[in-house]
Amino acid sequence: MRTPQRVSAATFADGIAEMSEAVGSDWVFTSDPDVDTYRDFYSVLWDEPEERVASAAVAPKTVEEVQAVVRACNQRRIPLYPLSTGRNLGYGGSAPVYSGSVVLDLKRMDRVIEVSEGNASCLVEPGVSYFDMYRHLQESGSKLWIDVPDPGWGSMVGNALDSGGGYTAAPYRGHWEAVCGIEAVLADGEVFRTGMGALPGAETWQQYRMGVGPCLDGLFRQSSLGVVTKMGFWLFPQPEAYLSCSIELPHFEDIEPLVELFNELEYGNIFNGMPSISSPVMTRENPLMFAEIPEPEEMNRLVEETGLAAWRGSMVFYGPEKVIRAQWDYVQERFRAQFDSPVFKENQFVKLPLSPADMATIQKNRFGIPSLEIFAVGSRGFGDFNPSDGHIWFSAIIPRTGKGYVEANRVMRRACAEREIPLFMFSPAVTCWTRSFVLFAAVPVYKDKERNTALRENVLEVIKLCAEHGWGEYRCPPAFQDAVMDAYSFNDNILRRVNERIKDALDPNGILSAGRYGVWPKHLREGRAG
């Protein structure tokens, strides 16, 4: 049996015995083959001594069992790392941040506690996957949509806690933004509820987030302060129709007004689906791999030479047919008034509910349907016959401006070229959230120590380079969480210092998710640098 650092074998055995009593010995895993299933198969530290690995795993079925496990660990200072279903691939998978932690696997807590058609909301346990919820809604004849990430096998709760995003309407596609109401077991085993959940008998837990006094939901995002055992979500009532459109523009100089007009239209509720901006001319060799954006004259020359547009702005409308057609008309009017020869395209119009024939032509994630189709993209690359063993995501928040868009492309392209960092996919900017761009890049990982060593150094350099430009990652694999939190350095890293003061107050023994996103408990803080 493996043993966590700083815990004696006897104490650990005693803790495991108590956990087994609480959840049943079938649901406590200590053998190497069992525990190895919790390795991060995309780890950039694969098979190195520093790889973050679990000492054991325990899978409770109820809140009471979670409380018993947490108490058993708190009493003995056994580090515990909760996860919902462990599908956070590219951002750490199912491995703990602090090596030797016991993984608290919540996949057996898979109850859909409530779906309210009238309020368009649900309350679920952490083991409920997008597939589970989709099936539940289909079987009950619900008219509500979930919003799904790629791929759809993960946990709704886990994805929201990690601030994942999807593809339908705002605010639903920002998964953390659609959360309403959290229950969490704290480090001392007490059950805590946010917002109206703190008021016994309230029917408004999934209606009003804030309750009275400070609004504490945010404490549980990407955090180490509790084990989330229930979470409420707002759901999107199925629209009558779907329309995806795009606008192509011919000049480099169009990027700034294009972004500004998109902003105005989205913030003014003229469209509610996800906007994205790409460049036909800069992706002519590979549709998902942006080349470095050249100087204006050169880009305009390439446009002339190839006949491809400089920019393509895409947007999606969800709603009644007559409304979304009027919205698209208005969008075209505005573009015509402001731009030189915009080219408009209606890419797809679909009436809901979907027919079996529609299923073959749609992008499922735009319709809240989970799948594993997109999974192939990230892990295998396009036309790459030497596939990698996995990938990590590099995900930075960049300004939602034309300038931000162009600069992020250039800086990242050059940085990766200099360092020979290959990228599978590189979209300079998408907008899962309503107000910012996020630059996503999938970086291939191989089960090769030498390549991984170079990759880690390179990624650390790119994190620093981005910080110098004012761009911060909103999410990253465990190996980079300290470096990313370091970059949020205003006033001598007061963000982390405040997080750690709260950590000490709510988890004085420092047992929960030690090190997650750079927040360490007191007794491990010194080791942070390593």
Next chain:
Amino acid sequence: MRTPQRVSAATFADGIAEMSEAVGSDWVFTSDPDVDTYRDFYSVLWDEPEERVASAAVAPKTVEEVQAVVRACNQRRIPLYPLSTGRNLGYGGSAPVYSGSVVLDLKRMDRVIEVSEGNASCLVEPGVSYFDMYRHLQESGSKLWIDVPDPGWGSMVGNALDSGGGYTAAPYRGHWEAVCGIEAVLADGEVFRTGMGALPGAETWQQYRMGVGPCLDGLFRQSSLGVVTKMGFWLFPQPEAYLSCSIELPHFEDIEPLVELFNELEYGNIFNGMPSISSPVMTRENPLMFAEIPEPEEMNRLVEETGLAAWRGSMVFYGPEKVIRAQWDYVQERFRAQFDSPVFKENQFVKLPLSPADMATIQKNRFGIPSLEIFAVGSRGFGDFNPSDGHIWFSAIIPRTGKGYVEANRVMRRACAEREIPLFMFSPAVTCWTRSFVLFAAVPVYKDKERNTALRENVLEVIKLCAEHGWGEYRCPPAFQDAVMDAYSFNDNILRRVNERIKDALDPNGILSAGRYGVWPKHLREGRAG
């Protein structure tokens, strides 16, 4: 000179001297007439020994001065109560929750730091009023709207921190929900920034709320954890047109499907302005004073007798003319398909920008224009020739269902009738926030101890009665904050216990806003019951 409890006169004099040095003696107020301007003129404890009054006031101009004041107080354990402009009338005005606190008046910090047209956002100091911001936008030719509460003389920051609401589109009309980025001075004088504000050089502080790790903005809502010195807001791009409409329905039984259809339409983004539901037949004697909703047969009989509708659902559309007309068409279609003889009314259509003639006919708050017009309503009543001296608000979150709407009306009406609580205004449910109803009642307050004693007892009983029904206040005057927080009693009041653990961690001397929303520092916790 008054002295705070538990602080010696010498220590206090010393603290005042240090504060005077920091901000200039012109901006430190200790004389009775000066300090009395900070009384809550609507206090339900007026002139009683328990009235919450300040010992002094200090008005810094800069963040550095705030830091110096906070440090001077922290060193000497002088209680400090920050307020932005102190216009929180009906919810406590400019008086502290803990009597004897020094009011930290931030009205001189009145800089509009930034307005971004492209991102439709702003960054402001706490002294910026709605009038200030409106003028700033008008003078700079901006096309952005703010969202204003009634009346508009208060602070944008203060109103958002108190979770105030307004009347334009979602999410802008939920003032806390439109916040993006906070700077606060903590109890030890350190400056803290949330989200992307923690990343030096980031241009995305007003674009992405969450940053990395736990999302800590919520800590500052209705709280005692910091002095907010900067706050970002998302603003609404001026729409092309405005259309307000209503639908009248004839049967008591229509209420449940009416609320459900409104929910579906709003959550599906078919309309974005504020919905409200009233009852022509139950408000026939006074348009803002709902009578108790009777049994179905009686209500249906009254409808027949008076010719007035049972229910009126109102909604507002903001957007391009062709879009909002299509939206309204669709709404009518849906109502026709589902209800027996709905009556549709277009109340007002306005093209933007407003003409001088429009100004005479519009409800200014629907157009983001601050005014003091509505002020008269709350303080003076309708046709009441014995006006009160003020009012308090009673503001409970109730379920957004037909059943919740009817029950809240009946319970509140009976409770107030039994206790002879007069109400100025009583709207059973409006929806400043996107997912819940809030029941608002303005209760008159007189400068009369006997009446106030009875009023306090009655309000405490109504708070308990509401809690028994699962309804919680989201905001209330200081005299009731302990009782309201008491009602959020899940798991032995763990919401308050967690808040107090965080309070102790971030403000160990307990100097900031002691007692706000029932959260007391350690040394004052025992006195809570009183």
